Amino acid sequence: QQQVKQSPQSLIVQKGGISIINCAYENTAFDYFPWYQQFPGKGPALLIAIRPDVSEKKEGRFTISFNKSAKQFSLHIMDSQPGDSATYFCAASKWAANQFYFGTGTSLTVIP
Amino acid sequence: DVKVTQSSRYLVKRTGEKVFLECVQDMDHENMFWYRQDPGLGLRLIYFSYDVKMKEKGDIPEGYSVSREKKERFSLILESASTNQTSMYLCASSPQGISYEQYFGPGTRLTVT
Numbered sequence: 001q002q003q004v005k006q007s008p009q010s011l012i013v014q015k016g017g018i019s020i021i022n023c024a025y026e027n028t029a030f031d032y033f034p035w036y037q038q039f040p041g042k043g044p045a046l047l048i049a050i051r052p053d054v055s056e057k058k059e060g061r062f063t064i065s066f067n068k069s070a071k072q073f074s075l076h077i078m079d080s081q082p083g084d085s086a087t088y089f090c091a092a093s094k095w096a097a098n099q100f101y102f103g104t105g106t107s108l109t110v111i112p
Numbered sequence: 113d114v115k116v117t118q119s120s121r122y123l124v125k126r127t128g129e130k131v132f133l134e135c136v137q138d139m140d141h142e143n144m145f146w147y148r149q150d151p152g153l154g155l156r157l158i159y160f161s162y163d164v165k166m167k168e169k170g171d172i173p174e175g176y177s178v179s180r181e182k183k184e185r186f187s188l189i190l191e192s193a194s195t196n197q198t199s200m201y202l203c204a205s206s207p208q209g210i211s212y213e214q215y216f217g218p219g220t221r222l223t224v225t
């Protein structure tokens with residue numbers, strides 16, 4: 001059973017556009033929501049993360065929006081660049097717990 | 113820089129063979145993890161270890177075992193490889209108590225024929 005549901009599976013965006021990836025979870029005990037970015041041939045790397053005490057977190061062109069009541073969170077990439085082309089995974093866990101539950105991943109392609 | 117290395121980038125094995133995947137981290141992290149990554153399924157946790165000689169099952173431990181004899185090294189063992197274990201295997205590590213960031217190795221692409 002998938003603990004975290006992620007959509008879309010793939011996304012194509014024009015350079016300069018906004019990329020939006022959505023995730024939903026069921027377990028209300030989750031209180032840490034990271035996003036990982038994976039380039040071809042590399043392992044995933046932490047991109048940005050949020051805890052549910054805030055509804056939004058921004059780091060440069062990357063923003064996480066969090067809706068606790070809907071149990072949904074999303075990643076927005078503003079002014080998308082070809083270098084952003086990668087696979088993005090959302091995840092959820094209990095804070096300081098060892099086990100993350102990852103989404104199924106979104107393959108993002110940014111067209112020049 | 114945290115570095116997690118995996119012994120092989122690509123591996124081809126035959127059905128029934130015993131397979132060892134090795135992972136080494138150089139940041140003195142307590143926690144280490146083994147995931148497999150499959151298209152459309154994301155990353156699924158096989159096993160993790162929070163200390164030397166300690167291990168916990170993840171979501172899909174069947175057909176796998178692990179060994180952690182030293183803090184920096186975590187091995188994944190396929191006792192008798194099967195074709196449905198063809199996958200990308202990712203190792204990760206994190207410090208104890210601050211396990212929100214997991215540092216991943218580059219992965220091992222295992223093909224079982």
